[in-house]
Amino acid sequence: MSWYVKPETPAKIPPAKALWEICPRCRAYVPRKEWKDNGSICPRCNYHGRLKARERAELLSDAGTFKEMFREVSYSDHLSFRDASGPYVEKVEAAIGKTGETESILTGSAAMGGIPVALGAMDFAFMGGSLGTGTGERIARLCEFAMEERRPLVICSASGGARMQEGILSLMQMAKTAAAVRRVKDAGLPYISVLTDPTTGGVSASFAMLGDINITEPRTLIGFAGRRVIENTIRQKLPADFQTAEYLLDHGFADSIVERRELKAFIVKMLHYFGF
Amino acid sequence: MAKTSKAAPRRTASAGKAKPSAAKSAMDVVKLARDPARPHIFDYIREICADFTELHGDRLVNDDRALVCGFAQIGPRKVLLCGHNKGATVEENMAANFGMANPDGYRKAMRLMALAEKFRLPVVTFVDTPGAYPGREAEERGQAEAIAKSIEFMGALKTPVVCVITGEGGSGGALAVAVGDRILMLENAVYSVISPEGCAGILWRDGAKAPEAAAALKITAPDLKKLGVVDSIIPEPAGGAQKNPKAAAAAVKKAVLAALAELDGIAPADFPALRYGKFSAMGRFA
Ligand SMILES: [Zn+2]
Numbered sequence: 017m018s019w020y021v022k023p024e025t026p027a028k029i030p031p032a033k034a035l036w037e038i039c040p041r042c043r044a045y046v047p048r049k050e051w052k053d054n055g056s057i058c059p060r061c062n063y064h065g066r067l068k069a070r071e072r073a074e075l076l077s078d079a080g081t082f083k084e085m086f087r088e089v090s091y092s093d094h095l096s097f098r099d100a101s102g103p104y105v106e107k108v109e110a111a112i113g114k115t116g117e118t119e120s121i122l123t124g125s126a127a128m129g130g131i132p133v134a135l136g137a138m139d140f141a142f143m144g145g146s147l148g149t150g151t152g153e154r155i156a157r158l159c160e161f162a163m164e165e166r167r168p169l170v171i172c173s174a175s176g177g178a179r180m181q182e183g184i185l186s187l188m189q190m191a192k193t194a195a196a197v198r199r200v201k202d203a204g205l206p207y208i209s210v211l212t213d214p215t216t217g218g219v220s221a222s223f224a225m226l227g228d229i230n231i232t233e234p235r236t237l238i239g240f241a242g243r244r245v246i247e248n249t250i251r252q253k254l255p256a257d258f259q260t261a262e263y264l265l266d267h268g269f270a271d272s273i274v275e276r277r278e279l280k281a282f283i284v285k286m287l288h289y290f291g292f
Numbered sequence: 293m294a295k296t297s298k299a300a301p302r303r304t305a306s307a308g309k310a311k312p313s314a315a316k317s318a319m320d321v322v323k324l325a326r327d328p329a330r331p332h333i334f335d336y337i338r339e340i341c342a343d344f345t346e347l348h349g350d351r352l353v354n355d356d357r358a359l360v361c362g363f364a365q366i367g368p369r370k371v372l373l374c375g376h377n378k379g380a381t382v383e384e385n386m387a388a389n390f391g392m393a394n395p396d397g398y399r400k401a402m403r404l405m406a407l408a409e410k411f412r413l414p415v416v417t418f419v420d421t422p423g424a425y426p427g428r429e430a431e432e433r434g435q436a437e438a439i440a441k442s443i444e445f446m447g448a449l450k451t452p453v454v455c456v457i458t459g460e461g462g463s464g465g466a467l468a469v470a471v472g473d474r475i476l477m478l479e480n481a482v483y484s485v486i487s488p489e490g491c492a493g494i495l496w497r498d499g500a501k502a503p504e505a506a507a508a509l510k511i512t513a514p515d516l517k518k519l520g521v522v523d524s525i526i527p528e529p530a531g532g533a534q535k536n537p538k539a540a541a542a543a544v545k546k547a548v549l550a551a552l553a554e555l556d557g558i559a560p561a562d563f564p565a566l567r568y569g570k571f572s573a574m575g576r577f578a
Contacts, residue, residue, distance in 0.1 A: 094519060094575060095510050099495035149575030156572055178463075178485045180495070183509045184521050185575035187463060187485040191471050192575075194440060195447040195568040202448075218485075220436035221424075221464045226444055240436040240464070241426035249426050259431060269434045 039063050055276050064233045064276050066213055068115070069122035069139035072172050076135065076280050077126035085125060086157050090118040091150045097181045104181040111143045119150040120175065123158040128170070129284035131292045134162035136171040140214070145175030147219050148182045152189030155223060159196035162205055168287050169200045172210040173224035177217020190222035197223045206290045208283055211238050211261075211270070229271050229286055233279070236261040238270075318506035322488060324480040325459050329534040331541060333360055333375040333418055336458070339541030340366055340548075344373065347404055353433065356397030357388040358425065359469070361404045366416070367549050372408035374401045374469055375418030378459075391460075392425035395438030398468050402445050412560065414452040414552055417469045422487065424465030439468040446471035447571070448564045452555035454548055456526070457481045457513075458533075473567060474551040475521065477513045478544070479528040483521070484511040520574055523551075 037051040038044070042061040051058075055075060056065035067075065073082045090112075097104040112118055120142040126135040136158050138145045155171070162169040178186040197207050209227025211220070214237035221240055224230075232238060239259035247254060257263045264270040274282045316324075324330070337344045346362035348355040357377060364373040377384075378391035401417075408415050424435055446453060446469070453472035461470065461483030470483075477483065486494075488506035493499045516522040526547045533540035558566070 092575065095508065097508055099505070099508060100497070100501065101495075153576060180486045180491050180509070182485075182575070183519075184483060184485055184511065184516060185519060187467055188521060188571060188574040190440075190464065190467055191443050191447060191571040192568075194444040195564075195571055198444050198448055198564075199568065216436075218464055221439040221468075222443060223440070225434075225437045225440035238436070239431055240424065240439065241431065246426045246428060246431065250428055252428070254428060258428075267432050267434065269437050 037065070040065075057276055062234065062275075064213065064235065066140055066174065068141060069117060069137040072137035072212070073122055073124070073126065073135060075276070076128060076137075076170065076172070076283065078128060078130065081125075081127040082135065083125050084122060085161065086123050086154045087118055089150050089153045089157065091148050092182070094149065094185055095181070095183045097183065099181075107181070108143060111141075115139055115142045117142050119154055120145045120148065120179075121151050121154050121171075123154045125161070125167075128280060128287070131284065131287050132165065132167050133287075134158050134165070134167045134169050136169075138172060138174040138212075138219075140174040140176075143179060145173070145219070146177065146179035147175060147186055147189050147193075147222070148179040149185050149189060151179075152192045155193045156196040159200045162200050163203050166205065168205055168290070168292060169197065169207045170210065170283060171197075171207070171223060171227075172212050173215045173219050174212045175215055175217070175219035175224075177219055187218065190218050193223040194226060197226050201228060206287065206292075208286060210279070210283075211236060213237050216240065216242070216259075225269070230269070231272050231274050231279075231282065232261040232264065232270050233276055234261060234273055238264050317503060318482075318509075318512055319488065319503035321480055321512050322482050322502075322506050324532050325482045327532070327534050328378075330459055331533050331537040332380050333377045333420065334380070335537050336375070336418060336541050336544060337364070337373070339538060340545045341373070342366075348400070350396045350399035350403060352396065352399060354394065354396035356394050356400060357384075358391050358393040358421070359397030359401055361401055363408075363413070364416070366545060369414065369549065369552055371414045371416045371552075372404055373416050373418070374404065375458075376421040376469075378420060389425050391421040392423060393421065393465060393468070394425050394427070394430045395433040395435050398438040398442040401469055402442055405445065405449060409449050409451045409560075412451060414454065414555070415446075415449065415472075416548055416552075417453070417455045417472065419455060419457045419461050419466045419470050419483075420459035421462045421465045422460055423462035424468065439464045442468040443471055447567050450560040450563050452552060452558070452563065453567075454551045454555070456544060456548065457483050457522070458544070462487065471567065471571065473555055473563065473570070474523050476524055476526055476547050476551060477516060477522045478526045478533060478540070479513055480532050481513060482506075482511040483516055484509050
């Protein structure tokens with residue numbers, strides 16, 4: 017057994033943090049390598065940890081087929097925005113430094129089960145996966161690419177919503193991306209939306225909910241308004257499973273909950289049904 | 293301690309003196325946009341529409357009072373009119389959730405927009421909402437899906453769409469009925485991705501910094517016109533629309549009819565591509 021649970025110890029920073037992942041759900045200590053080799057899934061409780069955009073792209077693509085596109089499209093500071101802790105530009109540059117990505121979505125071409133697809137994967141570590149003008153532009157270009165090459169569109173979302181530092185223009189990306197994925201669907205191509213943990217706010221309320229097929233992973237957080245905002249509004253406690261993938265499925269808004277290990281095979285099977 | 297208490301009042305006083313009465317801060321405009329005395333949807337309908345025939349319900353679960361829809365005669369034009377309803381009395385406020393729509397509201401609007409498209413009637417929307425309703429049932433019935441679908445649906449409508457931001461344009465709940473060919477905005481309306489209070493709470497960690505957030509977010513009509521989000525600004529009577537609702541409504545009517553006239557002659561099938569072009573240009577950089 018390569019994982020263990022520390023009994024009763026209050027959460028102190030473990031001495032060898034670099035070597036261990038602590039499962040946020042069951043508190044098991046899992047060797048980092050084993051955690052990564054297992055697709056960032058807890059071997060003890062099956063908790064599906066968050067993936068970086070590149071890990072997600074690799075998980076879904078046939079080995080070595082993912083090729084990044086539109087990397088040159090990055091953020092834009094249309095508002096010259098600054099808040100109490102400084103200018104937006106500094107924060108977004110820090111996110112670029114930290115993640116190695118230049119926007120909150122990674123886009124490119126890939127093959128899945130031998131089928132050429134247009135693939136996007138959001139990175140929650142990049143400013144909470146927020147939807148900025150660069151994000152919207154990459155999605156629009158990815159949609160155009162899918163249409164030009166008659167490829168299915170697959171987008172994995174992971175986002176807290178619109179990027180408020182880009183103000184109203186971030187809100188407008190909801191309209192831009194919704195129209196862009198609509199064009200793909202109208203062109204007779206499939207759009208598979210994979211809602212990953214977490215997908216909320218302006219992203220759940222735009223392209224992420226608009227898939228021909230909306231799939232998600234176990235216990236993923238998906239919703240529009242935040243739990244605390246709702247509890248403050250209605251002055252009631254919400255059920256524990258509120259806004260989980262399972263809750264969404266029960267209420268009719270997710271086509272299927274798919275284990276991460278099965279995700280690629282599931283999408284490929286759908287594409288086979290659609291004649292690819 | 294002594295230092296801050298010395299500095300703070302001085303700053304306030306000089307800001308107050310230096311500011312001529314004409315230059316409103318963004319937060320001043322937010323307050324005007326939210327003023328309960330500002331004309332509501334039914335005030336506009338009374339002043340603008342020779343006829344308004346309200347139609348109810350999403351044919352699924354409910355009739356959402358937060359979003360009012362019906363066919364209307366505006367001057368020489370027959371249109372579908374959809375607008376947020378904040379309510380004029382306490383009872384109406386409650387029934388309409390202060391203009392915060394549930395999924396049922398957006399689904400009702402989509403149902404009727406499809407009908408307008410079928411009979412080649414333009415769609416006119418009036419936007420005045422703090423945002424979509426954050427409630428348990430709203431989430432259960434798919435608030436995110438309803439807003440997403442409405443945004444997508446309006447983008448693809450094969451009929452002219454004119455949107456007027458009359459008061460508060462609150463985030464996704466506003467955009468859900470504001471995807472149009474012409475976006476008009478009253479002089480003292482605001483339109484924002486997040487409320488100044490919400491933004492201040494997150495980025496300033498202090499809701500009281502809402503005035504700073506309001507200024508930084510650039511949510512007033514002149515700022516939004518500069519950013520290319522709004523096509524034209526509808527002037528309000530001196531002191532704001534609430535000082536003279538009749539004059540405000542007359543200006544709205546004139547602007548809506550002018551916008552509809554600009555869209556005459558466009559083939560219905562061309563609207564989706566034109567709208568995509570319009571919205572995909574927003575925030576695009578060379
Ligand atoms: Zn676990």
